[in-house]
Amino acid sequence: MKKTAEAVTNAMVVGWSNLTVTDLPDDVIFLILSYLDVPSLGRICQTCTYLRALASSDSIWLRYSKRHNIIKDRCCDSLKNKCRVAQNWAQGKFQEVTLIKNPVRLLPWLQHDDSRLFFSSKNCIKQYQVLKNGHLRENSQRHLRGPKEDVCRFVNKNNLTVCGCRDGTVMGWETSSGCQLFNYKLHSSDAQCVDIIETLVVSGSRDATVKVTSMQPDGNYSRLRKTLNVGARVWSLAVSSHGSLVASGSSGCGGVPPVTIWDLHSGEVVSQLGSDHKRGAGVLDMKFESPYTLLTCGHDTCLRLWDLRTHTCVSTWVEPFDSALYCLATDNDNAIMTGTARHGMTRRWDKRCTNSLQMFYTGLCSSPVYSLAFNSRWMYVALDLCTNMVDFTSPATNNRNR
Structure with a gap:
């Protein structure tokens, strides 16, 4: 569920000690993720299902997709997976x-x-x-x-x-x-x-x-x-x-x-x-x-x-x-x-x-x-x-x- 600033405020009432990064609003998490490199995004994906979903979204991988020679087709794969496959092409894997x-x-x-x-x-x-x-x-x-x-x-x-x-x-x-x-x-x-x-x-x-x-x-x-x-x-x-x-x-x-x-x-x-x-x-x-x-x-x-x-x-x-x-x-x-x-x-x-x-x-x-x-x-x-x-x-x- 998408979190808002109001949800974060309500969580603060409970106490700072119970807050984690996942309690931040989605747009703030997206902003943080936009500063990470590919290996860091990979490590984020290993933490929890929620952060994995955010770190795998097309909006995060859009800027990385521009660096790869992605072949155009009607495949419905995510941009993350297309970047992975394009890297396999480039590296001969x-x-x-x-x-x-x-x-x-x-x-x-x-x-x-x-x-x-x-x-x-x-x-x-x-x-x-x-x-x-x-x-x-x-x-x-x-x-x-x-x-x-x-x-x-x-x-x-x-x-x-x-x-x-x-x-x-x-x-x-x-x-x-x-x-x-x-x-x-x-x-x-x-x-x-x-x-x-x-x-x-x-x-x-x-x-x-x-x-x-x-x-x-x-x-x-x-x-x-x-x-x-x-x-x-x-x-x-x-x-x-x-x-x-x-x-x-x-x-x-x-x-x-x-x-x-x-x-x-x-x-x-x-x-x-x-x-x-x-x-x-x-x-x-x-x-x-x-x-x-x-x-x-x-x-x-x-x-x-x-x-x-x-x-x-x-x-x-x-x-x-x-x-x-x-x-x-x-x-x-x-x-x-x-x-x-x-x-x-x-x-x-x-x-x-x-x-x-x-x-x-x-x-x-x-x-x-x-x-x-x-x-x-x-x-x-x-x-x-x-x-x-x-x-x-x-x-x-x-x-x-x-």
Whole structure:
């Protein structure tokens, strides 16, 4: 119960000898606690339940949170716990656990939301429930099956799962029920990447095209709405959140710039980016952070942030070990993670810094990191023979972090 000055006065009537610090008003205790450092706050938390609750409040830890690179997510942890986990990130304190083992070497892709993790295994997209400790529970009844060939990549949005396959088909399911909605043969070669916006599917392929297809064709329109001729193999693509722009990442060969921005409605080229990149410096992954900011990474060992309003690269981060960047993930704030081709290595970047914050070796193997996802507590890393979880809520120290 919150104490007031009147309550303290009443306690004084009883006698000074019976008064303790807990008899002070809450705002006075908060003022005292605001002068303490972190070790002192920790000792205060060991005294009693009442002082522990006050010393653990967000108002006390707000100023300390500004000193840590806290990853932004929808986690409901207290600021105190977020600071603790952020310190574990900074000091390389984590435990690594193998969650999924692959019987053969794969090129897996994964997607993660608050409660589920989706993982491609050959011609199946497997679904796992994420438990409170970050571990996974397989739900074989919800696996998405149907492709005849291996799944290249897939995306989950708005209770829809859409994948591109090795035989050029694009398939879609209702995620919650697992009901197959469509199966279209769109490309003559691997459908390497897909994205969805409202009722449209956008897919890119090794056949050098990006195709825009309706998930709900009617009698007045063809199922295939547009074919965008990129001129080089398409390895990645992304659709902006407002649905007006499509970014495609190509192999960078044949004189084609590695990044092309298209108008989704007209199919016209808005801009071509990266014309100064080396030949073959293809873009392997990309993400829209906002309707007009785009992150890309690829064979040229660089992570780039593009501003599509000015059609310029506003920030560039270079992988120090000269390794190709296979994938990226972002918290849409300051934290970016990239997976490299070098021995299971992932790297953490901060938009406010020119150099990487940290490097993590995962998996104890020579596999590239084909896909990854992260939040403030865990990072999931997809390798050729396994998928691992890196748990930063654990106090254990892993010396493979640099």
